[in-house]
Amino acid sequence: MNTDAALAALAALAHPTRLEAFRLLVQHEPEGLSTGQLVAASGLTQSTFSTHLAVLAKAGMVKSEKRGRQFIQRAEIDALKGLMLFLAKDCCQGRAELCEPLLAELACC
Template sequence: METETALAALAALSHPTRLDAFRLLVRHEPDGLSTGALVEASGLSQSTFSTHLAVLAKAGLVVSEKRGRQQIQRAGIDTLRALMTFLAKDCCQGRAELCEPLLAELTTCC
């Protein structure tokens, strides 16, 4: 992942509404949620939420697919994985002992 791509993803996640929406989508993988369900969960108007959704999509954190008459939103897991890897590799600088506690926590969280 390039630095600019990581910055775009981090910026997209830096807003509470977008972070909440993304976390909700991650919890609903691999099925995703309809746009309407996301709007309802956010408590915002359709137009306001669509702006937030567009920011997440532009950063690759949300992928939209049409299923029948509904637009289903899914978390961009590949982008999340790339971002997490980018951050861990950069912060650990090849020193595995720095990231071992993080890896241990990730394997016990789910």
């Protein structure tokens, strides 16, 4: 992931509605959730939520699949991994002890 992609992802996630929707989608991988389920969970109108979903999609954080008559939204797990690696890649600076606690925390979940 490059700096521009990381900034786009961080900007997309820097809103409470979008962050909550993305976290919800991550919890429902790999099956995803319908757009209607996400709208209901958000408590927003369809049009307002669609704007938030478009921001996440433009940043490459979610993807939409058509299944029958529904659109299923899924988290882009590879984009999440890329963002996390981008943020943590240089934290160790050759000293593994700096990142080991972070890796241990992620492994336990």
